[in-house]
Amino acid sequence: MTGDTEEKSEERNTAGRLALEVMHEIRNPLEALGHLTYLTLEEAHDPDKVIQYMKMAEEQMATLNQIVSHTLGCARSTSDPTASDLSSLAESALRIHHKRISEKNIHLVKDFPEGLTARIHMGEILQVVSNLIVNALDAMQSNGTLSVRLRRRHDNFYIVVADNGQGIRPEHAEHIFEPFFTTKEENGTGLGLSLSKDIVDRHGGRIGVRSSVRPGKTGTMFRVSLPA
Numbered sequence: 631m632t633g634d635t636e637e638k639s640e641e642r643n644t645a646g647r648l649a650l651e652v653m654h655e656i657r658n659p660l661e662a663l664g665h666l667t668y669l670t671l672e673e674a675h676d677p678d679k680v681i682q683y684m685k686m687a688e689e690q691m692a693t694l695n696q697i698v699s700h701t702l703g704c705a706r707s708t709s710d711p712t713a714s715d716l717s718s719l720a721e722s723a724l725r726i727h728h729k730r731i732s733e734k735n736i737h738l739v740k741d742f743p744e745g746l747t748a749r750i751h752m753g754e755i756l757q758v759v760s761n762l763i764v765n766a767l768d769a770m771q772s773n774g775t776l777s778v779r780l781r782r783r784h785d786n787f788y789i790v791v792a793d794n795g796q797g798i799r800p801e802h803a804e805h806i807f808e809p810f811f812t813t814k815e816e817n818g819t820g821l822g823l824s825l826s827k828d829i830v831d832r833h834g835g836r837i838g839v840r841s842s843v844r845p846g847k848t849g850t851m852f853r854v855s856l857p858a
C-alpha cells in the first residue's frame with residue numbers, strides 16, 4: 631500500500647467516524663422534536679401548552695446547533711453560558727425519553743429541590759443528562775427503577791442518574807469514557823459517555839461512576855458535578 635492510499639483510507643475512516651458521531655448525537659434532539667411536534671398538534675387549542683412545547687423545541691434546536699458547531703470543529707457553542715434552572719433541565723431530559731420510560735414500566739424517582747440555578751450551556755448539559763438516562767434505560771429490564779437527583783453542596787451542583795440495571799463489569803469500567811467503547815455491539819456507538827465527559831470537562835466539572843454487578847444488588851450511579 632502506498633502512503634497516498636493509506637492517507638486516503640485514514641481520511642475515509644475519520645469521515646465515517648464523524649458521520650457516526652453526528653448520527654448518534656442528533657438522534658435524541660430529532661426524536662424530541664418529533665414528540666414535541668406531535669404534542670403541540672394534540673394540544674393546539676391550549677396556548678400555554680403550545681408556548682411550553684415551543685420553548686422546549688427551541689432548546690432542542692439549540693442542541694442541534696451546538697452539535698453542528700461541535701462537529702465543524704468549533705470547540706463550543708458561540709453563546710455564553712446562561713443561568714439555567716436545573717430542575718427544568720432534568721424534566722426536559724426525562725420528557726425526551728418518556729415514551730421508553732413508560733413502555734418499560736420504569737419506576738421513576740425524582741428529587742429536584744427548587745431554586746438550583748447553574749450557569750451552564752443548557753443544550754450541552756441537557757445532552758449529558760439525556761445520554762445518562764439512555765444508558766440507564768438500556769441497562770434495565772422492565773420494571774426497573776431510575777432515579778434522578780439534583781443537589782447543591784458548597785461550591786458544586788450535582789446531577790445524579792442512578793439505575794438498578796445490569797451494572798458495569800469491573801473490567802469494562804476503566805474503558806467506558808473512551809470513544810467507541812461499547813458493549814452493545816451494533817446497537818451502540820460508544821460515543822455517549824466520551825462526548826458527555828468532554829462537555830462536563832469544558833464546564834470545569836467532573837463525571838464519576840459507581841457500579842455493582844453483585845447478584846441481587848446490581849446497578850449504576852453516574853454523578854456529574856458542576857462548579858457553582
Ligand SMILES: Nc1ncnc2c1ncn2[C@@H]1O[C@H](COP(=O)(O)OP(=O)(O)O)[C@@H](O)[C@H]1O
Nearest residue numbers: 765766769797806812813818819820821822823
Ligand atoms: N447505566 C449503565 N449501566 C450499565 N452499563 C453502562 C451504563 N452506562 C454506560 N454503560 C456502559 O458504558 C458503555 C459506553 O456507554 P456510551 O459511551 O454511552 O456508549 P453506548 O451507549 O453507545 O454503548 C456502554 O456500552 C455500557 O457498557
Ligand SMILES: [Mg+2]
Nearest residue numbers: 764765822823
Ligand atoms: Mg450511550
